[in-house]
Amino acid sequence: MIPRYARPEMADIWSAQTKYRIWFEIEAHAAMRMAELGVIPHQAAKTVWEKGAVAAFDSDRIDEIEREVKHDVIAFLTHLSEIVGPEARYVHQGMTSSDILDTCLSVQLARASELLLVGMDRVLVSLKARAMEHKNTICVGRSHAIHAEPTTFGLKLATFYAEFERGKRRLEAARAEIAVCAISGAVGTFANVDPSVEAYVAEKMGLAVEPVSTQIIPRDRHAAFFAALGIIASSIERLAVEIRHLQRSEVLEAEEYFSKGQKGSSAMPHKRNPILTENLTGLARLVRMCVIPAMENVALWHERDISHSSVERGIAPDATIHLDFALHRLAGVIENLVVYPERMQENLDKLGGLIFSQRILLALTQAGVSREDSYSWVQRAAMPAWRGEGRFIDNLKADKDVAAHIEPSQLDKLFDLDHHTRHVDVIFKRVFG
Secondary structure (H helix, E strand, O other), X not given: OOHHHOOHHHHHHOOHHHHHHHHHHHHHHHHHHHHHOOOOOHHXXXXXXXXXXXXXXXXXXXXXXXXXXXXXXXXXXXXXXXXXXXXXXXXXXXXXXXXXXXXXXXXXXXXXXXXHXXXXXHHHHXXXXXXXXXXXXXXXXXXXXXXXXXXXXXXXXXXXXXXXXXXXXXXXXXXXXXXXXXXOOHHHOOOOOOHHHXXXXXXXXXXXXXXXOOOXXXXXXXXXXXXXXXXXXXXXXXXXXXXXXXXXXXXXXXXXXXXXXXXXXXXXXXXXXXXXXXXXXXXXXXXXXXXXXXXXXXXXXXXXXXXXXXXXXXXXXXXXXXXHHHHHHHHHHHHHOEEOHHHHHHHHHOOOOHXXXXXXXXXXXXXXXXXXXXXXXXXXXXXXXXXXXXXHHHHHHHOHHHHOOOOHHHHHHHOOHHHHHOOHHHHHHHHHO
């Protein structure tokens, strides 16, 4: 975890103190249910809760014990016994380490998901507001980075809103899938722990019950979770790249807010660089790199091995912390994005009307000309205009083949921006309701 790219709320979920607190709660809840079943004395379960609930678990002490025993859960349980006293012998009855580790990871990922959903909502709110603001702000649409046909900046943002809304639904589904509890003992048979203990702990920790575990929670759940994060990261990058392109000096239709006193370059005082969206592109790569390892974790040996463990210790905090930071940074970029409608109009006009070529093509076909001839005639008038040799409309009017099928006055009417924006309301209703 890099503090530069971490918000405290998310980083805290992955702190040692939070982890040990969750481990304690799982063990204490399990002990309480076992006491209700008569497996352990009620007083023992009560003592575990009373002493453990107010304890500050000593990470250094746990690390010291682990260096000797070479086992993190045993190290924690040993430290817990130092806090609780003799009654600690009743803790972890019939349970295995994975019951603690996997259930804790589920809690952490579920909590992380809640923060990520807050970030998603902030992005969605900002996208909607700016889309509504620029619903009818005309700009050129580009395919292959080349001028294509007119669109609106609001429509551009609406596409991202719809994409992030899909991402939010995927994240909600991934959260539900990952938020499961397994307290089933060695190899998952409940041989030494009653299934009701699992159900009790699950309810107390806000989780669902894993229907069938081996000795671990199946890792296809985790793979789906990290895949959902990876897709969201890709959506962040798509929007970041769009803004970076729009901020290029040759385009400059929109740019990141440049605050008073901000410096863009150590060498060139004039520079205003898209540093935030470039940073978002990098963060998206960090999140996506966690997806493949998560998928490779699915194929574990038999009822369990620990080849997944070292992977998840890295990717779980890294992916959630980086994505959380990226979502809030992206929302800030959108909220403060500087938009230049006048420059959009300038760029729209740059090719002298070539953006209306399809309308001429269609008009010719509707006038009885074959599509092949129509395309050839329009292209014949377009290419000189592309090279700066005359205006497209004038070239069309001077073309005898075109003039024989479309009156000059009718040609003028085909160069109409409103034609391209007449269904914006329909699209906005589909997206925003």
